[in-house]
Amino acid sequence: MRVHFTKMQGAGNDFVVLDETSADLGLTPDQYRFLADRHFGVGADQILSVRPSPAPGIDFQYVIHNADGGEVEQCGNGARCFMRFVHERGLTSRDTVRVQTLSGVIEPRLNADGRVTVDMGAPIFETARVPFDADGLHPLARGDWEQWHLVLGSRAEGDVISVGVLSMGNPHAVQIVEDVDTAPVARQGPLIENHPRFPQRVNAGFMQIVDRGRIRLRVFERGSGETLACGTGACAAVVAGIRLGLLDARVDVQTRGGLLTIEWAGLGHPVLMTGPAVTVFAGEIELA
Numbered sequence: 001m002r003v004h005f006t007k008m009q010g011a012g013n014d015f016v017v018l019d020e021t022s023a024d025l026g027l028t029p030d031q032y033r034f035l036a037d038r039h040f041g042v043g044a045d046q047i048l049s050v051r052p053s054p055a056p057g058i059d060f061q062y063v064i065h066n067a068d069g070g071e072v073e074q075c076g077n078g079a080r081c082f083m084r085f086v087h088e089r090g091l092t093s094r095d096t097v098r099v100q101t102l103s104g105v106i107e108p109r110l111n112a113d114g115r116v117t118v119d120m121g122a123p124i125f126e127t128a129r130v131p132f133d134a135d136g137l138h139p140l141a142r143g144d145w146e147q148w149h150l151v152l153g154s155r156a157e158g159d160v161i162s163v164g165v166l167s168m169g170n171p172h173a174v175q176i177v178e179d180v181d182t183a184p185v186a187r188q189g190p191l192i193e194n195h196p197r198f199p200q201r202v203n204a205g206f207m208q209i210v211d212r213g214r215i216r217l218r219v220f221e222r223g224s225g226e227t228l229a230c231g232t233g234a235c236a237a238v239v240a241g242i243r244l245g246l247l248d249a250r251v252d253v254q255t256r257g258g259l260l261t262i263e264w265a266g267l268g269h270p271v272l273m274t275g276p277a278v279t280v281f282a283g284e285i286e287l288a
Protein backbone atom coordinates (compact mmCIF):
# COMPACT_ATOMS: atom_id res chain seq x y z
CA MET A 1 0.00 0.00 0.00
CA ARG A 2 1.35 3.46 -0.99
CA VAL A 3 0.60 6.19 1.55
CA HIS A 4 0.83 9.96 1.15
CA PHE A 5 2.19 11.75 4.24
CA THR A 6 3.22 15.22 5.42
CA LYS A 7 6.22 15.72 7.69
CA MET A 8 5.69 18.51 10.26
CA GLN A 9 7.35 19.80 13.41
CA GLY A 10 6.34 21.93 16.38
CA ALA A 11 9.34 23.26 18.35
CA GLY A 12 11.34 20.31 17.00
CA ASN A 13 8.86 17.63 18.14
CA ASP A 14 8.36 15.96 14.75
CA PHE A 15 5.39 14.22 13.18
CA VAL A 16 4.22 12.20 10.23
CA VAL A 17 0.70 13.50 9.50
CA LEU A 18 -1.79 11.33 7.59
CA ASP A 19 -4.98 12.63 5.99
CA GLU A 20 -7.60 9.99 6.78
CA THR A 21 -10.60 12.26 6.21
CA SER A 22 -11.80 10.29 3.18
CA ALA A 23 -10.69 6.80 4.20
CA ASP A 24 -9.30 5.20 7.33
CA LEU A 25 -5.93 3.66 6.42
CA GLY A 26 -6.31 0.98 9.12
CA LEU A 27 -2.58 0.92 9.92
CA THR A 28 -1.15 -1.65 12.32
CA PRO A 29 1.22 -0.86 15.24
CA ASP A 30 4.06 -2.28 13.10
CA GLN A 31 3.24 0.17 10.30
CA TYR A 32 3.15 3.14 12.72
CA ARG A 33 6.53 2.00 14.08
CA PHE A 34 7.89 1.76 10.53
CA LEU A 35 6.71 5.29 9.63
CA ALA A 36 8.37 6.65 12.80
CA ASP A 37 11.65 4.78 12.21
CA ARG A 38 14.44 7.28 11.45
CA HIS A 39 16.51 4.77 9.46
CA PHE A 40 13.99 2.65 7.55
CA GLY A 41 10.87 4.87 7.50
CA VAL A 42 10.14 8.63 7.44
CA GLY A 43 11.18 9.37 11.02
CA ALA A 44 8.99 10.97 13.67
CA ASP A 45 8.28 11.17 17.40
CA GLN A 46 4.55 10.67 16.77
CA ILE A 47 2.19 9.78 13.90
CA LEU A 48 -0.92 12.00 13.69
CA SER A 49 -4.05 10.85 11.85
CA VAL A 50 -6.63 13.44 10.78
CA ARG A 51 -10.05 11.79 10.67
CA PRO A 52 -13.55 13.18 9.96
CA SER A 53 -15.90 14.57 12.58
CA PRO A 54 -17.16 11.82 14.92
CA ALA A 55 -20.10 13.90 16.27
CA PRO A 56 -22.16 17.06 15.70
CA GLY A 57 -20.36 20.22 16.88
CA ILE A 58 -16.94 18.62 16.37
CA ASP A 59 -14.86 19.39 13.26
CA PHE A 60 -12.32 16.57 13.24
CA GLN A 61 -11.01 13.56 15.10
CA TYR A 62 -7.30 13.55 16.01
CA VAL A 63 -5.63 10.16 16.57
CA ILE A 64 -2.09 9.98 17.96
CA HIS A 65 0.42 7.12 17.91
CA ASN A 66 3.81 7.23 19.61
CA ALA A 67 6.97 6.08 17.81
CA ASP A 68 6.62 2.70 19.59
CA GLY A 69 3.28 2.16 17.78
CA GLY A 70 1.04 2.66 20.83
CA GLU A 71 -2.04 4.92 20.63
CA VAL A 72 -2.09 7.76 23.18
CA GLU A 73 -4.60 10.26 24.48
CA GLN A 74 -3.05 13.65 23.75
CA CYS A 75 -0.21 15.51 22.02
CA GLY A 76 0.14 19.29 22.38
CA ASN A 77 2.77 20.10 19.73
CA GLY A 78 0.90 17.77 17.41
CA ALA A 79 -2.33 19.70 18.02
CA ARG A 80 -0.71 22.88 16.66
CA CYS A 81 0.58 20.99 13.60
CA PHE A 82 -2.88 19.44 13.19
CA MET A 83 -4.38 22.95 12.95
CA ARG A 84 -1.90 24.11 10.31
CA PHE A 85 -2.36 20.86 8.38
CA VAL A 86 -6.17 21.11 8.10
CA HIS A 87 -5.79 24.74 7.00
CA GLU A 88 -3.01 24.18 4.47
CA ARG A 89 -4.84 21.21 2.90
CA GLY A 90 -8.09 23.20 2.65
CA LEU A 91 -9.94 20.82 4.99
CA THR A 92 -11.29 23.88 6.83
CA SER A 93 -11.23 27.64 6.34
CA ARG A 94 -12.02 28.35 10.00
CA ASP A 95 -9.33 29.75 12.31
CA THR A 96 -10.60 27.83 15.34
CA VAL A 97 -11.70 24.20 15.21
CA ARG A 98 -13.04 21.73 17.74
CA VAL A 99 -11.13 18.47 17.72
CA GLN A 100 -12.00 15.17 19.38
CA THR A 101 -9.07 13.33 20.96
CA LEU A 102 -9.02 10.17 23.05
CA SER A 103 -9.04 12.37 26.17
CA GLY A 104 -11.65 14.98 25.24
CA VAL A 105 -12.18 17.97 22.98
CA ILE A 106 -9.42 20.52 22.36
CA GLU A 107 -9.66 23.83 20.49
CA PRO A 108 -6.68 24.91 18.38
CA ARG A 109 -6.71 28.49 17.01
CA LEU A 110 -4.52 29.72 14.14
CA ASN A 111 -3.07 33.15 14.98
CA ALA A 112 -2.29 35.94 12.49
CA ASP A 113 1.47 35.40 13.01
CA GLY A 114 1.19 31.72 11.97
CA ARG A 115 1.62 30.37 15.49
CA VAL A 116 -1.16 28.29 16.99
CA THR A 117 -2.82 28.60 20.42
CA VAL A 118 -4.50 25.48 21.79
CA ASP A 119 -7.06 25.33 24.56
CA MET A 120 -5.82 22.05 26.06
CA GLY A 121 -8.60 21.76 28.65
CA ALA A 122 -8.14 21.73 32.44
CA PRO A 123 -5.38 19.69 34.07
CA ILE A 124 -6.51 16.65 36.04
CA PHE A 125 -5.28 15.84 39.54
CA GLU A 126 -5.96 12.36 40.78
CA THR A 127 -5.34 12.50 44.53
CA ALA A 128 -8.51 10.61 45.30
CA ARG A 129 -7.06 7.59 43.57
CA VAL A 130 -3.64 7.71 45.23
CA PRO A 131 -3.29 5.12 47.97
CA PHE A 132 -0.88 6.28 50.67
CA ASP A 133 2.33 4.27 50.84
CA ALA A 134 1.12 1.66 48.33
CA ASP A 135 3.90 -0.65 47.12
CA GLY A 136 6.06 0.52 50.02
CA LEU A 137 6.59 3.88 48.29
CA HIS A 138 5.77 7.31 49.64
CA PRO A 139 3.35 9.63 47.89
CA LEU A 140 2.89 12.92 49.72
CA ALA A 141 -0.52 14.53 49.38
CA ARG A 142 -0.57 18.36 49.50
CA GLY A 143 -4.25 19.28 49.38
CA ASP A 144 -5.40 18.04 46.02
CA TRP A 145 -1.96 18.58 44.50
CA GLU A 146 0.13 15.48 44.17
CA GLN A 147 3.80 15.40 44.94
CA TRP A 148 5.14 11.86 45.09
CA HIS A 149 8.46 10.47 46.19
CA LEU A 150 9.63 7.72 43.84
CA VAL A 151 12.50 5.30 44.33
CA LEU A 152 14.23 4.64 41.01
CA GLY A 153 16.18 1.40 40.71
CA SER A 154 17.00 -0.63 43.81
CA ARG A 155 15.92 0.65 47.21
CA ALA A 156 19.48 0.40 48.49
CA GLU A 157 21.19 2.25 45.63
CA GLY A 158 18.47 3.95 43.59
CA ASP A 159 17.76 7.68 43.32
CA VAL A 160 14.83 9.02 45.35
CA ILE A 161 13.09 11.80 43.45
CA SER A 162 10.11 14.03 44.10
CA VAL A 163 7.70 14.50 41.18
CA GLY A 164 4.50 16.45 40.62
CA VAL A 165 1.96 14.08 39.06
CA LEU A 166 -0.90 15.25 36.86
CA SER A 167 -2.68 14.57 33.62
CA MET A 168 -3.11 16.83 30.60
CA GLY A 169 -5.24 14.08 29.11
CA ASN A 170 -2.00 12.06 29.12
CA PRO A 171 0.07 11.34 32.23
CA HIS A 172 3.05 13.42 33.41
CA ALA A 173 5.54 13.28 36.29
CA VAL A 174 7.52 16.51 36.60
CA GLN A 175 10.60 17.06 38.75
CA ILE A 176 12.48 20.28 39.44
CA VAL A 177 16.19 20.21 38.60
CA GLU A 178 19.01 22.73 39.09
CA ASP A 179 20.14 22.65 35.46
CA VAL A 180 18.40 20.85 32.58
CA ASP A 181 21.69 20.56 30.69
CA THR A 182 23.17 18.26 33.33
CA ALA A 183 19.89 16.60 34.46
CA PRO A 184 20.00 12.77 34.29
CA VAL A 185 17.31 12.60 31.58
CA ALA A 186 18.70 9.57 29.71
CA ARG A 187 19.32 7.57 32.93
CA GLN A 188 16.19 8.44 34.92
CA GLY A 189 13.77 8.92 32.01
CA PRO A 190 13.19 5.21 31.24
CA LEU A 191 13.03 4.36 34.98
CA ILE A 192 10.34 6.99 35.61
CA GLU A 193 8.45 6.10 32.40
CA ASN A 194 8.22 2.46 33.46
CA HIS A 195 7.94 2.93 37.25
CA PRO A 196 5.37 0.55 38.79
CA ARG A 197 3.43 3.53 40.22
CA PHE A 198 2.41 4.37 36.64
CA PRO A 199 0.60 1.35 35.23
CA GLN A 200 -0.07 3.25 31.96
CA ARG A 201 3.58 4.46 31.95
CA VAL A 202 4.28 8.19 32.13
CA ASN A 203 6.01 11.15 30.46
CA ALA A 204 8.96 12.31 32.60
CA GLY A 205 9.60 16.07 32.77
CA PHE A 206 12.77 17.80 34.03
CA MET A 207 12.10 21.49 34.74
CA GLN A 208 14.63 24.21 35.59
CA ILE A 209 12.99 27.33 36.99
CA VAL A 210 14.76 30.43 35.65
CA ASP A 211 12.36 32.97 37.15
CA ARG A 212 8.59 33.24 37.81
CA GLY A 213 7.85 33.68 34.11
CA ARG A 214 10.45 31.40 32.53
CA ILE A 215 11.46 27.75 32.72
CA ARG A 216 13.76 25.45 30.76
CA LEU A 217 12.36 21.98 30.13
CA ARG A 218 13.38 18.57 28.86
CA VAL A 219 10.93 15.67 28.60
CA PHE A 220 11.59 11.96 28.26
CA GLU A 221 8.37 10.98 26.50
CA ARG A 222 6.48 7.76 27.04
CA GLY A 223 6.80 5.64 23.90
CA SER A 224 9.20 7.99 22.08
CA GLY A 225 12.19 8.75 24.34
CA GLU A 226 13.54 12.27 24.81
CA THR A 227 12.10 14.67 22.24
CA LEU A 228 13.19 18.24 21.43
CA ALA A 229 9.91 19.51 22.95
CA CYS A 230 6.73 18.13 24.49
CA GLY A 231 3.64 20.37 24.44
CA THR A 232 1.61 18.56 27.07
CA GLY A 233 4.86 18.24 29.07
CA ALA A 234 5.24 22.03 28.96
CA CYS A 235 1.62 22.46 30.16
CA ALA A 236 2.15 19.92 32.96
CA ALA A 237 5.42 21.52 34.12
CA VAL A 238 3.91 25.01 34.27
CA VAL A 239 0.82 23.75 36.12
CA ALA A 240 3.10 21.92 38.58
CA GLY A 241 5.22 25.06 39.10
CA ILE A 242 2.13 27.22 39.63
CA ARG A 243 0.66 24.73 42.13
CA LEU A 244 3.94 24.87 44.06
CA GLY A 245 3.74 28.70 44.12
CA LEU A 246 6.92 29.03 42.05
CA LEU A 247 5.53 30.36 38.75
CA ASP A 248 3.15 33.08 37.55
CA ALA A 249 0.09 32.48 35.37
CA ARG A 250 1.95 33.05 32.09
CA VAL A 251 5.25 31.26 31.52
CA ASP A 252 7.69 30.99 28.61
CA VAL A 253 8.98 27.44 28.30
CA GLN A 254 12.36 27.08 26.60
CA THR A 255 12.74 23.60 25.16
CA ARG A 256 15.70 22.29 23.14
CA GLY A 257 13.67 22.77 19.94
CA GLY A 258 11.91 26.08 20.51
CA LEU A 259 9.83 28.34 22.71
CA LEU A 260 6.29 27.63 23.96
CA THR A 261 4.12 29.98 26.01
CA ILE A 262 1.81 28.43 28.57
CA GLU A 263 -1.00 30.23 30.42
CA TRP A 264 -3.05 28.84 33.30
CA ALA A 265 -5.39 30.87 35.55
CA GLY A 266 -5.68 28.13 38.19
CA LEU A 267 -7.96 25.29 39.25
CA GLY A 268 -10.91 24.64 36.96
CA HIS A 269 -9.43 26.75 34.16
CA PRO A 270 -8.09 25.40 30.86
CA VAL A 271 -4.40 25.51 29.99
CA LEU A 272 -3.55 27.58 26.89
CA MET A 273 -0.47 26.66 24.88
CA THR A 274 0.98 28.87 22.12
CA GLY A 275 3.83 27.93 19.80
CA PRO A 276 5.05 27.24 16.28
CA ALA A 277 3.84 24.63 13.79
CA VAL A 278 5.78 24.07 10.57
CA THR A 279 5.35 21.89 7.47
CA VAL A 280 8.71 20.37 6.49
CA PHE A 281 7.97 18.27 3.39
CA ALA A 282 5.44 15.87 1.90
CA GLY A 283 5.95 12.53 0.20
CA GLU A 284 4.76 8.98 -0.41
CA ILE A 285 5.96 5.78 1.16
CA GLU A 286 5.26 2.11 0.50
CA LEU A 287 3.89 0.24 3.54
CA ALA A 288 4.20 -3.53 3.72
Ligand SMILES: N[C@@H](CCC[C@H](N)C(=O)O)C(=O)O
Residues within 6 Å of the ligand: 013, 045, 046, 066, 072, 073, 074, 075, 076, 077, 078, 170, 171, 203, 221, 222, 223, 224, 227, 229, 230, 231, 232, 233
Ligand atom coordinates in the same frame (compact mmCIF):
# COMPACT_ATOMS: atom_id res chain seq x y z
N1 LIG B 1 4.87 15.11 22.10
C1 LIG B 1 3.66 15.23 22.74
C2 LIG B 1 3.14 14.13 23.60
C3 LIG B 1 2.96 12.82 22.82
C4 LIG B 1 2.35 11.71 23.64
C5 LIG B 1 3.21 11.27 24.80
N2 LIG B 1 4.47 10.72 24.38
C6 LIG B 1 2.44 10.25 25.63
O1 LIG B 1 2.72 9.04 25.51
O2 LIG B 1 1.56 10.65 26.39
C7 LIG B 1 3.22 16.61 23.11
O3 LIG B 1 3.67 17.55 22.44
O4 LIG B 1 2.38 16.78 23.98
